[in-house]
Amino acid sequence: MNSSLPSIDRLVEAFQRLPGIGPKSAQRLTYHLIKMKREESAELASAALGIKDNLTTCEICFNISEKSQCSICSDNERNSQIICVVEEPLNVLAIERSKIFKGLYHVLYGVISPVDAIGPDNLKISELTQRIKNNEIKEIIIATNPTLRGEATASYIRDMVLELDKSVEISRLARGLPSGSDIEYVDDSTLVHALNSRSSLK
Amino acid sequence: MNSSLPSIDRLVEAFQRLPGIGPKSAQRLTYHLIKMKREESAELASAALGIKDNLTTCEICFNISEKSQCSICSDNERNSQIICVVEEPLNVLAIERSKIFKGLYHVLYGVISPVDAIGPDNLKISELTQRIKNNEIKEIIIATNPTLRGEATASYIRDMVLELDKSVEISRLARGLPSGSDIEYVDDSTLVHALNSRSSLK
Incomplete structure (x- = not known):
């Protein structure tokens, strides 16, 4: 997987640390970034850098927030x-x-x-x-x-x-069949819950 | 999909511009970055920023390179x-x-x-x-x-x-069955090529 170019390998490794991104995806993302306009890759970099600086957790519910209380906790409605x-x-x-x-x-x-x-x-x-x-x-x-x-x-x-x-x-939260699913492909545990929690149609 | 937090939405949007990353993956990556150590997210940002500055294309083959001639073109072997x-x-x-x-x-x-x-x-x-x-x-x-x-x-x-x-x-390049494939699932065009380019076993 080594490209023999340090700056490429460095970004490939950084991408690979993210969830769901394997070696091939990391490579594809890196080469895409190389082809991108400079403003676009700079925007990704700056957004990634800013994400830590602008965020904190809500002191009430611990959701991610930009203020000491999140927009949900501070909503009187x-x-x-x-x-x-x-x-x-x-x-x-x-x-x-x-x-x-x-x-x-x-x-x-x-x-x-x-x-x-x-x-x-x-x-x-x-x-x-x-x-x-x-x-x-x-x-x-x-x-x-x-x-x-x-x-x-x-x-x-x-x-x-x-x-x-x-x-x-x-x-x-209720457990049962997910919307749009096919009973044939649903796992046993889900079916057990769907049967046990069945609701009357009368 | 809107988180109502500008710094989150900004990074989600930047991730979504990359190939193969849809809205949900972009969100998952963003929230992962929030949980990461500051050094790790800074490393991703800096690698993404550096990728444009350190790279050029080889003047002979146009492969991506850090020098005017890539390591392959300048390899006498x-x-x-x-x-x-x-x-x-x-x-x-x-x-x-x-x-x-x-x-x-x-x-x-x-x-x-x-x-x-x-x-x-x-x-x-x-x-x-x-x-x-x-x-x-x-x-x-x-x-x-x-x-x-x-x-x-x-x-x-x-x-x-x-x-x-x-x-x-x-x-x-030859066309035919990919290694490890199952003929039952191979598409028609591939099978046509595999048959036409069959090689003698004698």
Whole structure:
């Protein structure tokens, strides 16, 4: 894969450190950048450089923000009594795209994973406990991913909320068939959930 | 897709201009960069910025180079009587990876494509003619892609070389079944070529 040109190899290596970009894609991106206009490649470089300088995390929900409180937490129109708990900032964006949720968020920054030595203390869980204690919260929607670790983290948070002994509803996103899917190709676990959570048509 | 944060949207847009990166990948890359260490994202930015400053094209074969003549053209060990003609600099890298070709290259920078208003004059074809005229060349291997436009460009170059009336061999990369492929899934055109160019086992 070595091009024998240091400046090319350097950019190929930098691209390869990004998720989902293998050696061949990294090479293709690099050669595309060489062909680009100087202003365009400079814009990518400057945007990549600026991304760290202009961003912080919201002091309430830990979503990525340009101010100490993010635009969602500081929006008075949103229902502050419902908190949707997600693993990563990207998940906030995905749920916001659906335009159906009007409450607030809480970003955990990961899931409990003993193998990777990530325990509850490494996530923003105690901060969530504080939010529930100090505010009038009616419902916690746990929206961690439907994976083993996501489920384990959801259980942990449920137990933690129950222990607080406040009358807070706890819910979890429904599991079932994804829209547009074909039952033939859906995995067993999804089918089990889809059957168990079937809804009456009457 | 809008994150409502200008610095995020700016990097997402810059990533989306790269080939093979759609809106969702661009978003994933951006959020990954936010999580990266500052040195790592700075390294990507600086490598992207440096790529234009340190590179030029070889004055002989037009491959990308850090000097006026690329490392292949200035290598005395290579056979300067054979020229392999390719569409793009990335193709040079692919053929060099195979380690089987020991001649020189000539990069066209595209293919003839009337629809896109790209004619022979927009490619490095007259430069190829000059190389053949001024040097002792024994063989031209045309290694444009096996597409309609690649074939048309190959024909054009073949005619151009024949017109020069020098005793130059002209060849084209063989077409047939790719290694590891399954005949059941190979397209018709490939099968036609594989059958027509079948080789005797005796």
